Amino acid sequence: MSQRNPEISKGVDxxxxxxxxxxxxxxxxxxxxxxxxxxxxxxxxxLRFKTDYSRQFYFFIVSIVIGMFILLTDxxxxxxxxxxxxxxxxxxxxxxFPLGAKVKGTESIIKVGGSFQFQPAEFCKICVCLALAKxxxxxxxxxxxxxxxxxxxxxxxxxAVFSIMQSETGLALVYLSFFIVMYREGxxxxxxxxxxSAGTLVVATLLVEKNLLAIILLAITVFLIFIMRRQVKRNxxxxxxIILIGLLCIGIQRFGVPFAFKHVLKEHQVERxxxxxxxxxxxxxxxxxxxxxxxxxxxKDVDYNxxxxxxxxxxxxxxxxxxxxxxxxxxxxxxxxxxxFIFCTIGEGFGFIGSLVxxxxxxxxxxxxxxxxxxxxxxxxxxxxxxxxxxxxxxxxINLAMTVGLAPVIGIxxxxxxxxxxxxxxxxxxxxxxxxxxxxxxxVLR
Numbered sequence: 095m096s097q098r099n100p101e102i103s104k105g106v107d108x109x110x111x112x113x114x115x116x117x118x119x120x121x122x123x124x125x126x127x128x129x130x131x132x133x134x135x136x137x138x139x140x141l142r143f144k145t146d147y148s149r150q151f152y153f154f155i156v157s158i159v160i161g162m163f164i165l166l167t168d169x170x171x172x173x174x175x176x177x178x179x180x181x182x183x184x185x186x187x188x189x190x191f192p193l194g195a196k197v198k199g200t201e202s203i204i205k206v207g208g209s210f211q212f213q214p215a216e217f218c219k220i221c222v223c224l225a226l227a228k229x230x231x232x233x234x235x236x237x238x239x240x241x242x243x244x245x246x247x248x249x250x251x252x253x254a255v256f257s258i259m260q261s262e263t264g265l266a267l268v269y270l271s272f273f274i275v276m277y278r279e280g281x282x283x284x285x286x287x288x289x290x291s292a293g294t295l296v297v298a299t300l301l302v303e304k305n306l307l308a309i310i311l312l313a314i315t316v317f318l319i320f321i322m323r324r325q326v327k328r329n330x331x332x333x334x335x336i337i338l339i340g341l342l343c344i345g346i347q348r349f350g351v352p353f354a355f356k357h358v359l360k361e362h363q364v365e366r367x368x369x370x371x372x373x374x375x376x377x378x379x380x381x382x383x384x385x386x387x388x389x390x391x392x393x394k395d396v397d398y399n400x401x402x403x404x405x406x407x408x409x410x411x412x413x414x415x416x417x418x419x420x421x422x423x424x425x426x427x428x429x430x431x432x433x434x435f436i437f438c439t440i441g442e443g444f445g446f447i448g449s450l451v452x453x454x455x456x457x458x459x460x461x462x463x464x465x466x467x468x469x470x471x472x473x474x475x476x477x478x479x480x481x482x483x484x485x486x487x488x489x490x491x492i493n494l495a496m497t498v499g500l501a502p503v504i505g506i507x508x509x510x511x512x513x514x515x516x517x518x519x520x521x522x523x524x525x526x527x528x529x530x531x532x533x534x535x536x537x538v539l540r
Contacts, residue, residue, distance in 0.1 A: 102305055102364075103212070104533060105532070105534065105535070106529055106532075106533050107166065107427075107462075107466060107529055107532050109458075109462055110459070110462060110525060110528070110529050110532075111529065113455060113458060113459045113462070114161075114510065114522065114525055114526075117456075117459070117509070117510035117511060118154050118157070118510045118518070118522075119453075119513075120452060120509055120510075120511055121150065121170075121436070121441070121508075121511035121512065121513070121518070122150050122151055122154060123148045123417065124432075124436050124439045124440050124443070124511060125146050125421070125432050125436070125513050126147040126417075127417050127418055127439055127443055128420075128431050128432050128439050129145060129146045129147055129416060129432060130145075130147065137368035143177060143533055145192050146431075146432055146513050147515075149515065150515070150518070151529065152188065153515040153518050153519060154518065155327070156515075156519065157518055157519055157522040160522060160523060160526070161522055163525040164516075164523065164526040164527055164529075164530050165526065165529065165530055167530060169530050169531050169533065169534040169537065170537075171526055172224060172530070172531065173224075173227070173228055173231070173474045174480075174528055175224075176178075176224035176225050176227065176228035177225060177228060179220065179221040179224045179225065179434055180221045180222065180224065180249070181216060182216065182221065182283050183220070183221030183222070183253065184218070184219070184221075184252065184253065184256075186204075186214035187202075187214045187253055187256045187257070187260075188256070189204065189214065189216055189260075190202055190203075190204060190214055190215075190256075190260055191302075200259070202214070202215050202257060202260040202265070203254070211515075211516070212263075212338075212516055213265075213516045214260055215253060215256070215265050215266070216265065216517055216520050217516065217520050218518045219268065219269075219520060219524065220520060220523050220524055220527070222249060222250055222253060222269065222272060222493075223272075223478055223481035223482060223524065224478065224527075225249050226246060226249050226250060226272055226275060226343070226477065226481060227275075227473075227474045227475075227477035227478040227481060228474060229245065229249060230246065230275070230276075230279050230473065230474075230477045231472065231474035231477060233319055235282040235511070237276070237279050237281070238280060243276070243281060243285070243495040246276055247273075247276070247422070250270075250272035250273070250276075251269060251503055252271050253266075253269060254266040254267075254268075254269035257333075261341070261360070262505075262507040263359075263363065263504060264464040264492075264504030264506050265505070265506070266504075267488075267492075267504065268279040268485060268488050268489065268506065269485035271485050271487065271488035272481060272484060272485075273285075273286065273289070273486075274480060274483075274484040275480045275484055275521040276479055278477075278480050279477060281475075286295065292346075294348060295343055296324045296346075297371075298347075299346075299347045299351045300351075300367070300368070300371055300373070301371060301373075304347065304348065304458070307347055308344050308347060308348065309531070311340060311343050311344050311347065312342070312344065315336060315337065315339075315340030317338050318340075318383065319333065319336055319337075320337070327405045331389075336489075342443040355393075363433070363502070363504075365504050366397070366502040366504075367502045369397040369400075369453030369500075369502075370397075370499065370500075370501065370502045371466075379434060384432055397499075398429070398500075399429050399430065399435060399503055400496070400499045400503065402422060402427045402428040402429070402500060403428055403435050403437075403438040403497050403499075404499060405422055405427070406420065406422035406427070406428050406431075406439070406441060406447070407437075407440040407441035407442060407497075407498065408437050409421065409422060409442055409447070410441045410442040410443065410444065410445040410448075410449075411445050411446070412445050412446045413444070413445045413446075413447055414442065414443050414444035414445030414446075414447070414448055414449065415442060415443060415445075416443060416444075417443050417444075418443075419443070420439070420442040420443050421442075422438070426480035427497060432511065432512070432513040433507055433512050433513050433514060434493065434496070434497075434505055434506065434507060435497055436504070436507075436508050436511050436512045437449070437452075437493065437494060437497045437508060438497055440452055440511075452511075453494075456486075456490050456509075459486065460483055460486060460487055460490075462530070463479060463482055463483035463486070464479075464480075464483055466479055466528065466532050466535075467479030467483065468479050468529070469535060470532070471535060471536055471537070472535075472537065474531075475531040475532065476533065478528060478531060479528050479531070482524050482525060482527075482528050485524065486509050486521070486524075488506075489506055489507065489508065489509050490508065490509065492504065493507065493508045493512075494505050494508075507521075509521045510522075
């Protein structure tokens with residue numbers, strides 16, 4: 095009688111493990127490069143839990159232990175407990191309301207002891223990934239039905255709603271990446287088109303004068319009626335729908351966007367958005383009693399971070415200044431250079447070549463995850479894999495874009511590289527569950 099092979103390496107995709115290992119080491123090196131103080135004993139500081147790079151190193155060791163534990167876990171455990179993971183994640187997010195502490199403008203942090211911080215909204219990405227894969231893989235789930243699509247969207251967006259209530263808008267946006275999973279599993283392309291169109295309308299509202307944009311939207315509505323005049327004659331309801339959609343777009347442009355900017359977004363978020371597109375805040379988008387114009391003496395511009403980040407990346411040149419030799423990052427000109435703006439540290443220290451190598455590692459990681467996803471027999475494993483890839487892609491794209499000024503600064507870390515124990519552990523768990531599921535890729539999991 096054959097026995098189950100107990101080896102941890104059986105079926106493991108070691109390319110994903112090595113990519114995780116390399117990216118984590120790059121992160122520790124980058125954090126070391128900006129937080130090391132001249133004269134410190136490197137060995138002693140790494141052995142103590144007092145510097146940022148030593149903390150990141152210890153979290154890296156913990157990640158190795160957790161990764162090995164996941165690889166030794168039966169792959170059936172994850173679909174069997176997916177709903178429990180989701181319930182636990184929602185419970186932890188709700189705990190933030192009575193127990194949360196305000197840290198750097200966000201109220202989504204739970205402090206444990208004197209120094210350890212935990213962010214449930216970050217951890218909940220694992221829970222959503224598992225729960226969504228579980229729901230989509232159920233035999234009774236017909237994703238062609240609107241009801242199933244709404245339930246799946248609700249699973250993904252519920253933590254996002256709580257995150258927004260906790261002033262963590264940036265992390266809340268990450269949950270939109272799960273629509274990529276839904277699209278892979280049959281979500282109509284019309285839904286994504288509507289979503290992108292809504293985003294385009296918001297951007298156009300900020301860039302184009304309001305009366306001119308209203309005329310353009312009205313002209314587009316009339317043009318659609320003209321080119322579809324034959325269908326409209328046969329189906330009057332189509333004419334009504336086109337007119338209603340046109341009026342809705344004009345309503346969003348005239349009233350919806352200004353309301354959101356005045357009553358939903360915070361003042362600094364509005365400033366960052368308009369700073370990204372290079373415009374001053376119009377009067378209709380300003381909040382009542384706005385303090386935007388009354389800048390206190392010595393207060394930094396809202397785009398100060400991005401300006402310093404660009405200077406740091408540009409000063410790195412082609413081959414960089416070398417580790418511990420950067421001026422912008424070593425002398426703290428770039429705020430949050432170990433977390434959200436860690437990429438500028440690599441850009442200054444290792445230049446265009448180092449930045450290209452890092453981007454190459456991320457591209458290989460993303461393409462490898464997609465390849466792994468497509469070779470799964472199990473719908474659960476495939477959906478989970480696409481969820482992991484979507485989350486990583488969103489983090490990488492938005493972080494790099496905001497670092498070079500192509501997106502507003504919304505506080506999204508770079509996976510495995512940015513400083514943060516919760517982020518490193520969360521991304522490690524996400525990836526190693528995928529590696530564990532892929533090791534049993536011939537098995538059908540539900």
